[in-house]
Amino acid sequence: MTTANNLPGAPFFGYRQGQLCAEDVRLADLAAEHGTPLFVYSQAAILHALGAYQRGLAGRDALICYAMKANSSLSILKLLAQAGCGFDIVSVGELERALAVGAAPQKIVFSGVGKTRAEMRRALEAGIGCFNVESEAELAVLSDVAQAAGRVAPVSLRVNPNVDARTHPYISTGLKGNKFGIAHEQALAAYQRAAALPGLRVVGIDCHIGSQITEAAPYLEALERVLDLVTAIEAAGVPLEHLDFGGGLGIDYAGETPPDAQDLWRQLLARLDARGFGQRKLMIEPGRSLVGNAGVCLTEVLYLKPGEQKNFCIVDAAMNDLPRPALYQAYHAIVPLGEAPHGEARSWEVVGPVCESGDWIGHDRSLAVQQGDRLAVMSAGAYCMSMASNYNSRPRAAEVMVSGASARLVRQRESLAGLTTGEIV
Structure with missing residues (x-):
């Protein structure tokens, strides 16, 4: 159970004088100023998380490429580019967003199973x-496009x-049944073919086994298999300049304790050193x-709807x-957003206004709430705004970036007029 003392995102999110804050800014003030639903990000939290990777790789020839599918808001991309990151993209749209914030093209890697010829041409350009x-x-x-x-x-x-990777099957990417990558057993032949194609230059090997991984063991197992393969590929006369070990490290949603990035890389680097890489x-x-x-998503309680089997807390954020x-x-x-409860806590199904039974935010949550209260949905910085849609013709939310005691709007709330931009009747 989440309490005031163990909020995901602490210490950058926490209660101060009874009010939930992002760094030194009261979230209730941001909700009042910008409305809800509203995404709020902590700049210090992002840089703190990046710092663990940077410390873990200190002294090594390493490039951290942010996988921008997690959240492609320009303010976040700009912050990470200024901190020295490259970018891992999966579409030409993501390429253009990275270039728009001044990302160095040579620090961009293009992943994904279905790149089009047009995307390849633009990336080459x-x-x-x-x-x-x-x-x-x-x-x-x-090769043909190049x-x-x-x-x-x-x-x-x-x-x-x-x-x-022992994670949810929808975000597992390193098994034979997944659509991603070239099978380990076919990789050597694929490298030999790549080296023979005239439009290509082989520079590295890449491995990504999944997302929201909360233990080190799968990484270590994948590392050993990749290094075995590197040895075989180079023995066959195809040199590799870099080793790319992907991402996938998990976070705390409900009390998970994934390894710290610095500690994870201490373990991985020890194995690399032991094997001469x-x-x-x-x-x-x-x-x-x-x-x-x-990141968090702020939302307002629209209605409370007690029932015989379940009690529904209907909020203005949705699927x-x-x-x-x-x-x-x-x-x-x-x-x-306020630590002082409103009445007695009850069990609520926290749901949105979208016309789907699957439109739920949380099942069986103990909350002391009343109509008009505002809530924070925690750990919402990844795969929320980047996956947001206009389903039910709902405008997408605004976004705010907090730094210390200051906050700035970094994405305006989508307008109703904007919903039909580009449509032709």
Whole structure:
């Protein structure tokens, strides 16, 4: 159970003088000024999470590429670019967002199983650092596109090591049954083919086994399998400049205790050193672990609807704002903005206004609330705003970035007129 003393995102989110704050800003004040639903991010929390990776990789030739699918808000991208990050993208739209905040193209890697020819051409034109290729068919198309453009595409093959990350099946990516990557057993032949194609230059190897991983063991198992493969690939005459170990480190949603990024990399680097790969260039692609606990979604209680079997707390945030519960049956802590309770706590189903029975934010939550109260949905910095939609023709929420005692609006609330922009009757 989440209490005032163990909020996800602490110490950057917590109660001060009875009011929930982001850093030194009262969230109730932001809700009053900007309305709800409202996403609020802590700049210090993002930089603190990044700092754990930077300390863990200190002294190594390493590039941290933020997996921007987790949250592609320009203010967050700008903050991470200024802190030295590169970017892991999965679409040309993400490429343009990264370039818009001044990201160095050579620090961008392009992942994803379904890159189009147009996306490949734009990425080549921009001069990105690497394509993470996920199939032999993609190798052939990328070679053709690069040749037609008079360029050579730097490539890394994403290898599927068949390692169980022990996470939700929808966010597992390293098993044989997943759509991602090239099977471990086929990787050597794929590398030999890539090295023979005229439009490609092989530069590395990539591995990503899943998301919301809360233990070190799957990473260590995948590392050993990848290093075995590197040895075989290089013995076959295909040198690899960098090793890319992806992302996927989990965060605290409901009391999970994933390894600290600094400690995780201490363990991984020890294995790299032991096997003679310690001086190789490293790349990693963290996403959720940088921003997940750095954001909250503020919402207002519209109605309380007690029932014979369940009591419903209907709020103005919905599955279009916070898709993870409906999509993954995910848990987010839900807490009041004021610490003083309103009446006696009861068990509530916290649901949104969208016309779907699957539109729920939290099941069986003990809350002392009344109509008009405002709540905070915690750990909402990743895979919420980036997955938000206009379902039921609902405008997307506004976003605010907090730094110390200051707060600034970084995305305006979508207007009703904006919902029909681009449509032709």
